[in-house]
Amino acid sequence: xxxxxxxxxxxxxxxxxxxxxxxxxxxxxxxxxxxxxxxxxxxxxxxxxxxxxxxxxxxxxxxxxxxxxxxxxxxxxxxxxxxxxxxxxxxxxxxxxxxxxxxxxxxxxxxxxxxxxxxxxxxxxxxxxxxxxxxxxxxxxxxxxxxxxxxxxxxxxxxxxxxxxxxxxxxxxxxxxxxxxxxxxxxxxxxxxxxxxxxxxxxxxx
Numbered sequence: 146x147x148x149x150x151x152x153x154x155x156x157x158x159x160x161x162x163x164x165x166x167x168x169x170x171x172x173x174x175x176x177x178x179x180x181x182x183x184x185x186x187x188x189x190x191x192x193x194x195x196x197x198x199x200x201x202x203x204x205x206x207x208x209x210x211x212x213x214x215x216x217x218x219x220x221x222x223x224x225x226x227x228x229x230x231x232x233x234x235x236x237x238x239x240x241x242x243x244x245x246x247x248x249x250x251x252x253x254x255x256x257x258x259x260x261x262x263x264x265x266x267x268x269x270x271x272x273x274x275x276x277x278x279x280x281x282x283x284x285x286x287x288x289x290x291x292x293x294x295x296x297x298x299x300x301x302x303x304x305x306x307x308x309x310x311x312x313x314x315x316x317x318x319x320x321x322x323x324x325x326x327x328x329x330x331x332x333x334x335x336x337x338x339x340x341x342x343x344x345x346x347x348x349x350x351x
Contacts, residue, residue, distance in 0.1 A: 162183045192237055
């Protein structure tokens with residue numbers, strides 16, 4: 146189902162995506178293919194961060210469900226990204242349960258900071274990596290931070306949309322994304338005086 150009434154940042158192709166989804170709901174198979182081509186790269190990157198080499202299989206399962214339930218979706222292009230990410234996440238979690246495993250984590254704590262600005266050095270650091278290397282590093286983050294980074298940077302969701310996918314408060318997702326990007330930046334350019342702890346971080350917003 147779509148998400149209405151929430152401001153969200155728009156990606157360059159969200160208008161095209163929304164139009165394609167609307168036509169696909171009327172039975173236009175070519176339009177569904179357009180929506181798939183727009184969404185799939187980010188969705189696959191998100192799943193690779195969750196399930197690694199099994200991402201394509203999980204994505205295929207997710208798209209079967211997306212196609213089946215397409216008529217139930219209401220919303221625009223940005224909303225469709227969030228809706229498909231939610232479906233993909235559920236399929237990924239099912240897959241992980243079947244494998245009796247979880248994404249790798251570190252002992253880094255989970256505290257709250259606002260998300261870094263769209264063109265922060267943290268995100269620039271992530272974007273400077275090759276896709277494979279970036280996802281490898283993201284998978285080393287705690288699960289909440291990994292998912293937040295993937296949804297914000299790879300899938301392109303804003304804070305409220307990512308929060309709905311994860312079932313958390315927007316502030317908690319901004320927190321996790323910021324902390325994850327900060328850790329990635331330190332990994333790329335280690336500061337001898339830096340630590341994982343951030344005593345100046347405020348309490349998680351309610």
